[in-house]
Amino acid sequence: MTLTQQARTARAAGATGGRPPRGGTGMRRRQTLWAYAFLSPALVLFAVTVIYPMIRAFQYSLYRWPLGSAPKVFVGLQNYRQLITDDQTFHRSVWNTLYFTVVSVVPTVALALAVALLLNRPRLRARGVFRTIYFVPVVTSLVAVGYVWKALLEPTFGIVNTVLGWFGIPGPGWLGDPGWALNGIVLMSIWRDVGFYMVILLAGLQAIPREILEAATMDGAGPWQRFRRITLPLLNPSILLATVIGVIAGLQLFTQVYVMTGSAQQPAGGPLNSTRSAVLFIVQNAFGPLEMGYPSAAAFLLFILIMLVTLLQFRFVQRKFEY
Numbered sequence: 001m002t003l004t005q006q007a008r009t010a011r012a013a014g015a016t017g018g019r020p021p022r023g024g025t026g027m028r029r030r031q032t033l034w035a036y037a038f039l040s041p042a043l044v045l046f047a048v049t050v051i052y053p054m055i056r057a058f059q060y061s062l063y064r065w066p067l068g069s070a071p072k073v074f075v076g077l078q079n080y081r082q083l084i085t086d087d088q089t090f091h092r093s094v095w096n097t098l099y100f101t102v103v104s105v106v107p108t109v110a111l112a113l114a115v116a117l118l119l120n121r122p123r124l125r126a127r128g129v130f131r132t133i134y135f136v137p138v139v140t141s142l143v144a145v146g147y148v149w150k151a152l153l154e155p156t157f158g159i160v161n162t163v164l165g166w167f168g169i170p171g172p173g174w175l176g177d178p179g180w181a182l183n184g185i186v187l188m189s190i191w192r193d194v195g196f197y198m199v200i201l202l203a204g205l206q207a208i209p210r211e212i213l214e215a216a217t218m219d220g221a222g223p224w225q226r227f228r229r230i231t232l233p234l235l236n237p238s239i240l241l242a243t244v245i246g247v248i249a250g251l252q253l254f255t256q257v258y259v260m261t262g263s264a265q266q267p268a269g270g271p272l273n274s275t276r277s278a279v280l281f282i283v284q285n286a287f288g289p290l291e292m293g294y295p296s297a298a299a300f301l302l303f304i305l306i307m308l309v310t311l312l313q314f315r316f317v318q319r320k321f322e323y
Contacts, residue, residue, distance in 0.1 A: 054303075061297035067290040079297035090298060092273050093281040094305070096182060100277070101250030104186045104193075109242050111190065112197035113235075117227075119198070120205045131202075134195040142192070146259030149188040150175065153260075175260055178274035185256045185275060193249075197242040204238025205231070244313055251306050254279040278302045 061080070064073040083090050119130055137145065152159050153174040161171025172180040208231060216226050257275045262268030267284065269276030278298070286295035 057296045057299060060292045061300055063293045065291065065293040065296075067292060072293075075293070079294050080301065082294075083298055083301060089273060089276070090278075090281055093269075093276045093278045096274070096276060097251055097253055097278045100182060100186060100189075100253050101247055103183070104189045105243060105246035105250055108190045108193050108246060109197055109201075109239065111194050112242065113201050113239070115194060115198045116201040116205055119202055131199075134198055136195070137192045138196045140192075142255045143259055145188065145192055146256055149184075149191075150260045153184045153187075175275075176271060178272045181261065181271060181275045185253075185260055188260070189250075189256060193246070197246065200242045200245075201235065201238050204235045208234045240313065244310055247309055247313065248306055251302065251309065252279055253277040254283070278305075 062074060062076060064075050064079075066072070115134060118124070119127055119134075124130075153161075155161060155171065155173045155176055158171075158174070160174070164171040174184040175181045212230055212234075213226055216230055221229070254277060257277050257280050258268045261270055261275050269280050269284070279302070282295045282298045282302070285298065286292060
């Protein structure tokens with residue numbers, strides 16, 4: 001920049017009090033307006049399909065609101081009070097949901113991390129084939145997977161108990177036993193979801209600069225030290241993402257229970273409510289008696305639970321990292 005140009009710039013800055021020219025502010029304002037213009041279709045769709053139904057559902061939760069010709073009756077927080085204090089079936093549903101979430105998410109993420117570490121080895125051959133094999137269950141219909149695993153876990157003729165019998169292990173009753181039914185659903189969910197979280201963690205592993213690992217190797221760090229001190233801390237954002245997605249999906253457990261425990265002879269959620277989830281409780285109380293108020297209150301309590309659990313995850317699991 002010449003002296004003349006520097007002088008002109010200084011005079012312009014002095015004229016505007018050191019602030020950038022108005023043209024820059026106008027440009028930013030136009031860019032912001034264009035950004036909102038491009039976002040508006042998605043925002044409108046989100047408001048219509050998510051925000052408005054949430055507001056209506058909260059309105060329903062304050063009423064005894066039967067579908068049909070019967071009049072609605074305002075009950076205030078009575079639906080919430082009954083759910084929290086009196087409804088033992090709802091309590092059991094929430095407990096089943098929390099149990100399923102913890103018992104399924106932790107081993108799923110751990111197995112996915114182990115598989116991702118194996119597939120991230122640079123000398124591994126046919127890496128793409130192995131990734132495809134692990135990911136196929138994820139893209140398979142959950143309903144189809146549920147019916148297949150229902151047959152596999154059949155106590156008498158199922159393949160799982162047959163294989164256990166080869167080793168002299170008496171197989172449990174699985175879906176027919178209140179103590180094993182939910183564990184059978186957990187087993188199916190782990191098998192299906194490992195590939196999905198493997199992809200997330202594998203992407204995180206490939207984003208770690210190899211120079212850091214090579215420097216640690218030159219400094220004498222062994223494989224376990226490199227994993228514990230470098231790989232695991234730098235992989236924390238991917239682990240957090242996988243855990244949050246898994247917990248939210250676990251708290252919304254429905255399809256697996258509905259397919260694997262329901263039949264023409266008995267409603268889903270058995271035996272003895274041992275597999276009834278919170279979402280299944282909401283569905284059965286909404287479309288059975290056709291009353292919208294009580295299940296809407298249960299849905300809002302589930303929403304609060306999911307939000308609190310997610311915030312706790314971000315608070316206690318997320319850590320600062322830097323390369």
